[in-house]
Amino acid sequence: MCANITKTMKYPIIFLGIAALLTACQPKHKQIMISDTTIQASIAAITTAHPEADVALVTRGVEQVATLWQENDGSEADFQDLVSRSYAGTCEEKQMLYNRLAYIIEQCNQSADMLNNTLQEPTTLVGKDEPTSVDWIISGYSPMAHFAEDMFANKIAHICVLNFPHYTLEEKNTLGKEWTRQEWAYARLGDVFSSRVPGSVVANYSQALSEAENYIAGYNIMMHCLRNEQGEQLWSEPMALLSHWNLRDELKSNYAVGDRAPHDTSVVGDPAEAKGRERQEMIYQVMLRIIRQEIPAVVVNNEEYVWYPETNRLEAKGDKARGEREPDTRYQQIINIFRAGQQIDAYRADAPTHVLRTFNEDLEIPMEEIEALFTQLISSDEVKQVAQIIRERLGRELRPYDIWYDGFKSRSSISEDVLTAETQKRYPNAKAFEKDMPRMLMDLGFASDKANAIASHIVVEAARGSGHARPCVGREQPARLRTRVGNKGMDYKGYNIAVHEFGHNVEEVISLYDMDYYTLAGIPNTGFTEASAFLFQERDLEILNYELGIKNDANEDNSKLLIQNSTFDMIWGMYEIMGVSLVDMRMWQWLYANPNATAADLREAVLAIAADVWNAYYYPILGEKDSPLLGIYSHMVGYALYLPAYPIGNLVQYQLEEHLAKCATPEEWAKEYTRIYQQGCLTPNAWMRGAVGKPMSVEPILKAVREQL
Numbered sequence: 001m002c003a004n005i006t007k008t009m010k011y012p013i014i015f016l017g018i019a020a021l022l023t024a025c026q027p028k029h030k031q032i033m034i035s036d037t038t039i040q041a042s043i044a045a046i047t048t049a050h051p052e053a054d055v056a057l058v059t060r061g062v063e064q065v066a067t068l069w070q071e072n073d074g075s076e077a078d079f080q081d082l083v084s085r086s087y088a089g090t091c092e093e094k095q096m097l098y099n100r101l102a103y104i105i106e107q108c109n110q111s112a113d114m115l116n117n118t119l120q121e122p123t124t125l126v127g128k129d130e131p132t133s134v135d136w137i138i139s140g141y142s143p144m145a146h147f148a149e150d151m152f153a154n155k156i157a158h159i160c161v162l163n164f165p166h167y168t169l170e171e172k173n174t175l176g177k178e179w180t181r182q183e184w185a186y187a188r189l190g191d192v193f194s195s196r197v198p199g200s201v202v203a204n205y206s207q208a209l210s211e212a213e214n215y216i217a218g219y220n221i222m223m224h225c226l227r228n229e230q231g232e233q234l235w236s237e238p239m240a241l242l243s244h245w246n247l248r249d250e251l252k253s254n255y256a257v258g259d260r261a262p263h264d265t266s267v268v269g270d271p272a273e274a275k276g277r278e279r280q281e282m283i284y285q286v287m288l289r290i291i292r293q294e295i296p297a298v299v300v301n302n303e304e305y306v307w308y309p310e311t312n313r314l315e316a317k318g319d320k321a322r323g324e325r326e327p328d329t330r331y332q333q334i335i336n337i338f339r340a341g342q343q344i345d346a347y348r349a350d351a352p353t354h355v356l357r358t359f360n361e362d363l364e365i366p367m368e369e370i371e372a373l374f375t376q377l378i379s380s381d382e383v384k385q386v387a388q389i390i391r392e393r394l395g396r397e398l399r400p401y402d403i404w405y406d407g408f409k410s411r412s413s414i415s416e417d418v419l420t421a422e423t424q425k426r427y428p429n430a431k432a433f434e435k436d437m438p439r440m441l442m443d444l445g446f447a448s449d450k451a452n453a454i455a456s457h458i459v460v461e462a463a464r465g466s467g468h469a470r471p472c473v474g475r476e477q478p479a480r481l482r483t484r485v486g487n488k489g490m491d492y493k494g495y496n497i498a499v500h501e502f503g504h505n506v507e508e509v510i511s512l513y514d515m516d517y518y519t520l521a522g523i524p525n526t527g528f529t530e531a532s533a534f535l536f537q538e539r540d541l542e543i544l545n546y547e548l549g550i551k552n553d554a555n556e557d558n559s560k561l562l563i564q565n566s567t568f569d570m571i572w573g574m575y576e577i578m579g580v581s582l583v584d585m586r587m588w589q590w591l592y593a594n595p596n597a598t599a600a601d602l603r604e605a606v607l608a609i610a611a612d613v614w615n616a617y618y619y620p621i622l623g624e625k626d627s628p629l630l631g632i633y634s635h636m637v638g639y640a641l642y643l644p645a646y647p648i649g650n651l652v653q654y655q656l657e658e659h660l661a662k663c664a665t666p667e668e669w670a671k672e673y674t675r676i677y678q679q680g681c682l683t684p685n686a687w688m689r690g691a692v693g694k695p696m697s698v699e700p701i702l703k704a705v706r707e708q709l
Helices: 014-022 036-049 055-068 076-086 091-124 133-138 147-153 156-163 169-178 181-189 199-217 245-253 256-260 271-292 329-345 354-362 367-378 381-394 400-404 416-426 430-443 448-455 492-513 526-537 540-544 556-593 599-617 645-660 666-677 684-692 699-708
Strands: 220-222 240-242 306-308 313-316 319-321 458-462 468-470 479-483
Touching: 036 055, 036 076, 055 076, 055 156, 076 156, 091 133, 091 156, 091 181, 091 199, 147 156, 147 199, 169 181, 169 684, 199 329, 240 245, 245 271, 245 400, 245 492, 271 400, 271 599, 329 354, 329 556, 329 599, 354 367, 354 556, 367 556, 367 645, 381 556, 381 699, 400 556, 416 492, 416 540, 430 448, 430 458, 430 479, 430 492, 430 540, 448 492, 458 492, 468 492, 479 492, 492 526, 492 540, 492 666, 526 540, 526 645, 526 684, 556 599, 556 645, 556 699, 645 666, 645 684, 645 699
Parallel strands: 458 479
Antiparallel strands: 220 240, 306 313, 313 319, 468 479
């Protein structure tokens, strides 16, 4: 049956997320106004030539092309001629046109991705040539920046819009309940060219993002150069930690001693535990210096100075040294992205801010709904009760950095040194991890042929900055897994990140190679790929357990304890990241309320916003009024309102975990996971209905916590 969209790839992987945002822009310069007479004449011409055509669908397509028509596209006669002769009037013609357009988009995507990846290798990967000033510049180049502009110039975009018009989020959520897979694919193709933006604006925005990413990719703190006020060196071995990711993970790792035996009084006063606490306090001070931009500029990525974070003193080769604080570079990067985004705003009368576009188009969940979900959880009694459990386990009042308490995880009972020794032995380099991926997937329940097929489309590389996953955007390019690999091999932190990114890559491969329509490739929004990454990351020890002898006991009491700890760990992680996300969201709202702000203005605003959120939801539990700790995340600097995707991913993950727990065997788990991610990029509402039969909600995790309490 021919698809009837009127009963009716989120942007197909195209443009790697950036251009997906930017192609949906209204031109600010004057357009030729196609008269209603010409529009009606064009509709009549099409329906006369194709009497079986759906009039409502024809009308939608013609009117949308008229809205996008610009002076340089031609006259009204040119408009009528183009739409009259370009309409695919039969089901067969429309399917053929879809196939061809999807093929063109896929080829352009993967060709641009290959070029982009090659040009960025010096700035993103270790083992390549050291990046030069030219490399830092070219890393911001976007091969797809002019793609939409070119497609409008050659009329491909007009033909696409005419035959595959755009539907609003509300229409997708309402009409989409009855759509077939083909109808969804056609609707997602309609998202690609929903309006227009000059390629120069796209390129400028891409450059600003790249410069911010490069800034945070090189922001390392040399921990062995830090001293407490007694002059003691808390990290004896050379250790460079990237802010904020590695600083946070190092802080987490120092809970291990105190949490191995929470009810064992013998650990009280343990020197190792005391050292762990002191390390955590020092990391907390480092984070505060970064957020406030009080950190001496010379200590970033530099081993020449000894730094006392508590008092901010410096020494150079044993002598006193002076160092100017880092200028407001952190906040200038955000300002630069905001300014580049303002150029986009003028092209979007319907969504004139990055905030609206992020929530209504990228995430496809209105901001008000997301904020309501987040505040419901972080203000809940359940969070307060879990905090009391943590307080009892630690045997002390909570500190602000306990927002990253890691004692509920099964790995918290194992020394990180033991885990690092194992991961370094197994994975001396990135290729060793890549070679082991089929085995990992088979341990999780994937059939050998499926495991090998998925792994064959993933390349593992050693990252210069933080770990990340780069998706496959076409079926001739691999997905790329990047994580840090030290000289001695992959430490446990790098392994844990690698497993997280592996979860991204597995989703990316399945939701492309198992997809029936290219424009349905992917997921509803980035939160849903984060959910997959979290599913894998939670199983990092399960994947590693062959030679460690840490398989969980099968007895009932231990099983109940594992479920309880997992539930508490999940809500505590949500509590943390939801507050961070609220700060990010409110920062962007502040930017639009203060469009002429300087970097110094923004710094003060972020400190105030972070303190306000802290005082409302965290100070009563974690103490220290006005702490700006929630402003530490590097995502705020380089990823332009990406943070809300993480707690969305947490909520989706929990509901998936609940659903997947019904699987009796690992094989059933793998099959159900695959089925869920084969849905592709439906809207979040439609995807969740298909995955677990329920909408996204905080109630399942709150209910589970109540039961465990």
